[in-house]
Amino acid sequence: MKNVAIIMGGYSSEYKISLTSGNVVYQNLDTSKFNLYRIHILKDKWVYVDDNDAEFPIDKNDFSTTVNGSKITFDVVFNAIHGTPGEDGLLQAYFELLNIPQTSCDYYQAALTFNKRDLLSVLKPYGIKTATSYYLNLGDPINETEILKIVGLPCFVKPNKSGSSFGISKVKSAEEFLPAIENAYKEDNEIIIESFLDGTEVSVGVINFKGETKVLPITEIVSENDFFDYEAKYLGKSQEITPARISEELKVKVETFAKKAYEVLKMKGFSRSEFIIVNGEPHMLEMNTVPGLTTESILPQQAREAGIALPELFENAITLALK
CATH class of the missing domain: 3.40.50.20 (Rossmann fold)
Structure with missing residues (x-):
């Protein structure tokens, strides 16, 4: 054994x-x-x-x-x-x-996807849309007027390399901008400032299942909070609806982009990508390569919907790794 x-x-x-x-x-x-x-x-x-x-x-x-x-x-x-x-x-x-x-996944893919800025830059040439963004490294001068002119208000300020929505703020006014930057710098020395995408948020798991790339049923995320933050993710302050209430046409678009990202990056194992659909176009926010695997987590919910029970999901991952 x-x-x-x-x-x-x-x-x-x-x-x-x-x-x-x-x-x-x-x-x-x-x-x-x-x-x-x-x-x-x-x-x-x-x-x-x-x-x-x-x-x-x-x-x-x-x-x-x-x-x-x-x-x-x-x-x-x-x-x-x-x-x-x-x-x-x-x-x-x-x-x-x-x-x-x-x-x-392998170390390069893990490092790349963990860095939101670099991930989105690599995927852009493949037609994957993203929010308008601005990047800062710790110590960079902060030209508030210039940045807000590019990304607009409201906007999101996020650590570039952190998971689980720690350090993220939704900024609605210029007064909230600098405190949000300080908050993000507590988690990371690089930050990403993104335009607010007003649309339907969805999350989609893509896995290698029995040697084939498999896109799992899409989950729609309806947050009770201002956005899908830590509380919404882990403290039940959101509704997660699987399968998502989107048209067949949008479903196909999201699946196509999610699968393309997985294959372009030569991913392995589990992945879960987040998109916001604006005017019928999915915009990618990020990809997680070690998504939550608790019974309430999104990827296990999606696997269940696809008829894959947790023991099978986890055993498949081990079998593929051993190959």
């Missing part, structure tokens, strides 16, 4: 959500087919956590652990870390150097 390390946690504000995702994976994989190990990768420690919550340190030299004198190595890694270092390429590169297969 293969030894599967399910990695969870991470170094970002999202680590708690990641622990939930990792535990859902742990509960849904078939223990008659795999030996499962929960590995917490946290800033202050990397540990294997057994069912009694006892902790055994991970040896970073070869990603192994020792339990009661016997050394355990892993055949494959199931990546459930949202944010750094699981979604930005750091761990992907580490496992590639150690020659251990893992379930998410």
